[in-house]
Amino acid sequence: MESQKERDSSEKQLESRPRTEAAGEYLILFEKAMKKLAMAFDKEMPKERFLIYFEHLSKYTIEEIQYAVNRAIREEEYNVIPPVGRLIKYIEEMREENYFPMLEYQKEERMSKEEAMEALNKIFSLIDEKGKQNEEKRLIKFEERRERLRKQAKLFLGGE
Helix, strand or coil: CCCHHHHHHHHHHHHHCCCCCCHHHHHHHHHHHHHHHHHHCCCCCCHHHHHHHHHHHCCCCHHHHHHHHHHHHHHCCCCCCCCHHHHHHHHHHHHHCCCCCCCCCCCCCCCCHHHHHHHHHHHHHHHHHHHHHHHHHHHHHHHHHHHHHHHHHHHHCCCC
16 A cells, blocks of 8 residues: 555656646647557557556656656567556656656646546547447348348248
8 A cells, every 4th residue: 555655755746747748739749658558469459458558657747658668569578468566667767767858857837637537538439439330330231231141041032
C-alpha cells in the first residue's frame, strides 16, 4: 500500500509533468502508440488494458511513451505486449540517462483525470458506434445472401 509521502510525491510528479500537446491530441497520440505496441507483437489490446496503461503512463510525455514503445519493440524477446511497468522502467532509465535533454520539465497545463476519462469515453463510444454500424451492415448482407439462397433453392427444388 502507498504511503502518504509516496502519494504526495506522485501527485507532485503529475502536476509538474510537461504537456506540449492539447488534451485531445495527447489521447490520439497515446492511442497510436498503444496500437503500434499491440501491432508489433501481433496482439489485441483490450479496452481494460488500454485504460490501465493510460492510467499509469499518462504522467509521462508522448515523446517518452513513444521512446518506451520503440525500445520495447526493439528489445522484448517474447511475442507478448510488455507490462506497463516495463515501459515505465524504460522511461525512467531514459530520464536517468538524460536521453532527451531537449525536453524541458516545466509545469504546463495538463488535463485532469476527469477530463481524460471523459475524452476516453468519447473515443470508446465512437469505436462502439462504428462497430455497431459495421455489425448492422454485416447483418443486412447476411440477410440478403440468405434470401438469394432461398430463392435459388426454391427454383432448384421446383417451387416447393
